[in-house]
Amino acid sequence: MCAQVSQIVPPPRTRTNPEHSALETRRLSMRFGNRLVLDDINLTVRQGEFLCVVGPSGCGKTTLLRLLAGLLRSSSGELLAAGAAVAGPSRDRAMVFQDYGRALLPWRSVWANVALAYEARGGSRAERRERAFALLARMGLAEVGEYFPGQLSGGMQQRVQIARALAQDPRVLLMDEPFGAHDAMTRQHLQDAIARLGGERRITTVFITHDLEEAIYLGDRVVALAANPGRVLETLEVGLPRPRDQLGTREAPLFLKHRHRLFELLLPGTRPHE
């Protein structure tokens, strides 16, 4: 069985050119009408890194991610994916939306939702089903493969969406506050699931969140954005060892130092009054 599965799961991709960064924005700006939402964003996402973007609401985090996905076109500036200009959405850049309830197809079973990513590539239904189940097993969802999304908890639905994103075998995973709608405990489970996945696959990830600690816990680097208009304030190298764990990592001096710095940057005036 194991041998069979390893045949089905494709080998890691080698077509990426290591000289190019996974994603690069050059003087990227975005206006909606008169409102400048993103101003002069210069970002480089390295191959295989986990980049977190934090910022207050309204700083254009989601807009930035939608630009990276190709779902939006920037008003000015350049966007390169692996060295090539981005013209629109691509299978190479998978998107995990925050609102999993709207992004999953309620009439398709869990495995068929995941297998949607295989359909454009052809292959028999049985083959797609087997590949979907192999992926679901890695996400700890094999038992619910035949269920419908509406029958699962929110955390499980979000994992289904992540599985579907992985099924499209992307070079870059774009995640838009994927755990924002979950309770604290579910969020920690999901964080660990995604961190484990990063350990297995080293898939380049851009992760949007408003949770500063989540950003430090997950990221190799953290980009802090300011609002009105959205612009890069600072980029932190996290430098915490992996694998990380919810207790030890969050108590590490370096973690607390980063947390302190991000708080100062993004939430000035949160010190107790004299």
Added chain:
Amino acid sequence: MNRALSICRGALLPILLVGLWEAGARTGVLPPGTLSSPAAIGAASLEALRDGSLLWGTIETFETALCGLAIGSIIGVIIGAPLGLSPMVEAVVGPTLDAIRPVPSMALLPLALLIYGFGVRMEIMVVAFACTWPVLIVTVSAVRAIDRRLLEVARVLELPWLLSMGRIVLPAALARIGVGVRVAAGIALVVAVTTEIVLNPRGLGYQMIVASQSLRPDLMWAELIWLGLVGLAFDLVLRAIEGRWLARYAAVPVS
């Protein structure tokens, strides 16, 4: 128990009316030339059932109603989906459709007759025309109401156009399109029978007008009641299909 009781209560009025009708017909209060007695209608029904004319007429009428419904629905969905997806298409095609739509389907009869002559095809054409509109209108609004997020999922997965229509757009709109098809089904039956009554020598409609013109009100009533029952059964079947096959497409995502 409760169910049986409510059925009994619901049946009370019809039984009373039929009883009054029978009494009126026997005492000569009701005109026998138009309102035959229920007993005579029952006898005529049995006769028409036994010689197969009711059944044959039903088959003929449903043949055209179903073919017309199918063709009209397919055309309605094929035109409606792009209209719902793209405001551009809507702007270009919409006004033309709005100009054609008010044409009463019955006004197409002379044209259909010119093209196909008497028979199945002309009737199907008129039924299909009538059925296209409700399906088209419902499809446009159903597709327009699809969550944009699902369309973005299709884009990010780079699903080819046909796949994203077949896997995302149509399933997401299917439950509401089903309602449109059910509305169109009622119209299909009306248009088919009307076409048969006024022009086309086949089916239940034709049998009714023949019975009426040969002064057989009992037979005409028998056919009318039969038609009502068959129409009811048709609607029930469509509802059952909707409940069985389309219900899950209407499932509201739980979040």
